[in-house]
Amino acid sequence: MEIVIPNRLATLGHPQRLALFRLLMRRYPDRVPATELAQALALKPNTLSTYVNALMQAGLVTQERVGTSRRYAIDMNAARETFDYLLHECCRGRPEMCSPLGTKEPAKKDHKYNVLFICTGNSARSIFAEAILRKEAGDRFAAYSAGTQPRSKPNPYALEVLAQKGHDTSVLEAKALSVFQGDEAPDFDFVFTVCNQAANEECPAWTGQPVSAHWGMPDPVKVEGSDAEKSLAFQHSYGALLNRIKAFTALPIASLDRIALQKAIDDIALKNEGTIA
Template identity: 70%
Template sequence: MEILIPNRLSTLGHPQRLAVFRLLMRRYPDRVPATELARALLIKPNTLSTYVNALMQAGLVTQERVGTSLRYAIHMDAARETVDYLLNDCCRGRPEVCVPSAAVPRPDRARKANVLFICTGNSARSIFAESLLRHVAGDRFEAYSAGTNPRDGVNSEALSLLRQSGHDADRLFPQSIADFQTADTPAFDFVFTVCDQAANEECPTWRGQPVSAHWGLPDPVAASGSDAEKARAFQKAFDVLEHRIRGFAALPLASMDSLAVQRAVDALGQSDNEGMLT
């Protein structure tokens, strides 16, 4: 331990290695292909290989080969071990100084929890999630959605599917995440990214230290093929999100500590990945 921690901290002291680590943290527990990492961070593949090898040698990142593709993920136990060392060893005797800002009291469950869903265009997936949460548990959650590069309007196929499913789609429209960075916008309790591209981008720091998780799934707007095949892509996205939203709404949040909540929402982001998303 005494040898590992300084090596990990030294490894993370390099800006580009830290950038790889931070992106993988945003995508956790996903395993991200090397080609996607290089593209998202604008790093040459051979340079990326050097960075991830250093992170793996420090024990912070794991590698998996899927066919001809190498995929990487955070070694979360090692990441927690490193943070715990800083808090419990380096800060021994000064807990009031070292408690991280994320360790704030849970939000008051007497009020509705504010939830934000983010994707790139805010025209289908995040719109589905916003409407679904409002429909399933609008008495306990205030649902919002936004895009990192919002479209001019909600996708017509998405609107049609929502209306067919009994949702009120008239109040839905694309918004930018910048719209939720003003003094008038609410502090969020939960922030979910529902597309890989949005998760790969640097998002702002949200007020209130919300629980965040990645619930990525394919973009139905990008689906190709016949009209029937495109319609199925929208239906799959809707069904997966409905499953996750219902699971989220069923969590006994009032009786869960912050770590249990984080693990639960991370697990929901992996549900259906092997079935409905293929």
């Protein structure tokens, strides 16, 4: 351990390797193709390979082959072990130095949780999530959504699906992420990215240290074909998010510590597949 941890920290000391590590952290629990990583970080394939190999040798990243594709993911146990070691060492006798980094628990009792869903255009997936959470558990959660590059308005197919499911679409609009970065913005308890591109981008550091997770899924807006085929893609996206949000709202949030809650939310992305609802 005395050798492993310094080697890991030294590996993360390189700016590009750290950027790769942070991107994979944002995408966890996804296994991300090498081509997507290279594109997101503007790296040549051979340069990316060098950085990934260094992180793998340090034990921080795992590789999986899918056909001819190589996909990478954070080894969360190794990452947690590394930073737990660092924090425990630096906090000896001075807990005030490190406790703000990761010990904040979600608010308890009668608190209404603020939840933000982020995607690129804020026209479909994040709009679905906002509407579903508001309908499923609006008494316990305040739901918001935003886009890193928002469209001018929600996608008409998305609004059609929501109307069919009995949602009030009059309150839905496409919004920029900057709307929630001012002094008047709510403090969020949870922040979810629901598209890979948004997770690949550097997002702001949110005040209050919300629990964050990545619930990536295919973009129905990009589906081509007949109106029926496009509508079906939006139905699938709605169903996937409905499953995940139902699982999320069923969690005993007030009784879970932060680590257990984070794991439960990450597991939702793995266990809940999209279905037409």
